[in-house]
Amino acid sequence: MSENIQNLRDYFARIVRMGETVATLFWDQQTYMPVGAAHARAEQISVMSELIHQMRTNDTAYNLLVKAEAEAGSLDPDSDDARLVALTRKHYDRMTKLPSEFVAELSRQQALGHEVWVAARKENDFAKFAPTLERIFELTRQKAEYFGYKDHIYSALLDEYETDTTYTDVVNVFTEMKPYAVSLAHAIAGSKNPVDASPISGDFDIAKQRELTLKVVEKLGFDFHCGRQDEAAHPFCNNASRYDVRLTTRFDRKYMAQALYASLHEAGHGMYEQGSPERFEGTVLAGGTSLGVHESQSRMWENLVGRSRNFCKWVFPIVKEYLPQMENTTAEGFYRAVNKVEPSFIRVEADEVTYNLHILLRFEIECGLLNGEIAFKDVPEVWNAKMQEYLGITPSTDSEGCLQDVHWSEGLIGYFPTYTLGNLISAQMFHKLRTAHPNLDAEIEQGNFTSVLGWLRENVHGYGAKFFPREVVLKATGEPLNSKYYVDYLNNKFSDIYSL
Ligand code: ZN
Secondary structure, X not given: OOHHHHHHHHHHHHHHHHHHHHHHHHHHXXXXXXXXXXXXXXXXXXXXXXXXXXXXXXXXXXXXXXXXXXXXXXXXXXXXXXXHHHHHHHHHHHHOOOOHHHHHHHHHHHHHHHHHHHHHHHHOOHHHHHHHHHHHHHHHHHHHHHHOOOOOHHHHHHHHHOOOOOHHHHHHHHHHHHHHHHHHHHHHHOOOOOOOOHHHEOOOOHHHHHXXXXXXXXXXXXXXXXXXXXXXXXXXXXXXXXXXXXXXXXXXXXXXXXXXXXXXXXXXXXXXXHOOOHHHOXXXXXXXXXXXXXXXXXXXXXXXXXXXXXXXXXXXXHHHHHOHHHHHOOHHHHHHHXXXXXXXXXXXXXXXXXXXXXXXXXXXXXXXXXOOOOOHHHXXXXXXXXXXXXXXOOOOXXXXXXXXXXOHHHOOOOOOHHHXXXXXXXXXXXXXXXXXXXXXXXXXXOOOOHXXXXXXXXXXXXXXXXXXXXXXXXXXXXXXXXXXHHHHHHHHHHHHHOOO
């Protein structure tokens, strides 16, 4: 490696490690931190974020970058070094558009916003959260203006999570998905072969559920030597390097599928991080490339693998071992139960058919709040009206409506569409994976996931953040994002289950 690129790498290694420290503070905030520490933690994260921002945007960073760029000019543009320099430039350009004081203020509001959201959700009172939400959106709008955009303010926000994806791309995806999802849900509602989900409801010991999730997640290939799983109000995966990947899940005594599938989902994120190449450690090339590709990994393990008939045949005897109440059902009964399609209030519990309608609703509300068409105090009303329109149901409380997600409280605006992009990418990749491994179904039925994980390691994880999401999709599947695979997947699966 040339000297100037090495210098850039060394300098940014310190920043990457500081970012990992903030990630650990955040994980602690969401899991074990005493409630009373919220203000102190907000200050700690704010100070660290400000320091990181200064280090990423100061003269030293700029001078190192310019020198490294001069060296990188003669390299293969797809080499690690050339990509490392190019990605550092992209981050630098984005960061230098935000003044340090603005970054500190945004970060403080995000940490405080979380605290206010937790209290409002607990008290089921959106009005308590509305002023904070308004402030967060104000700062978000300001951030988008600092970044700049061509077509729509939303594109500036989306670019942070899904590079090169625009407002129009998202509108196009929903234009294709919405009528399809609505008509499939309608056909299922009229099916003469309805699904009985009662076997997965009951009274399930939480300690046993925890053991079950740990066992299954380990079988998938998640490495507990460099990871762990804890509980959080809203499950997430957090990592401080590929050697410290932390999953969270949540347990419902009355509904065993919640913890099991949340664990599969987060483990999908976690294995992506654990698969990031060692040679990228401590550099900007480490970890996943985007939220959409990240979500394709979690949704693949949760749904395309975890909710498949073959997976259910494998996992069901293990489920029974931990939760003997399941004795009275069969693997097929379990498979049908975990695939029940039914309009529901909570996004993270939504089935595969209605899920994207939950995302569409949030996307539309975010756009409305950003352009002033929706007043903050009216969010619950607008939310409920859209739920009625898309899913035919109306939440009776804010907690099961507009207060259910953590995202807005943390300033994660422009984030939700990446879930739908992830669904589409997951089906497109799984199609390719299945072609490469004709015996995949039989392997999964035996609890052998080496082909799945091996293919993902080679075609997705092994790139780390070196390539942009569009490039990863193209490299892995040989074509650009194509919603046909997801539509075909849903059609085949649910036509069979519901005898359509
Ligand atoms: Zn996820």
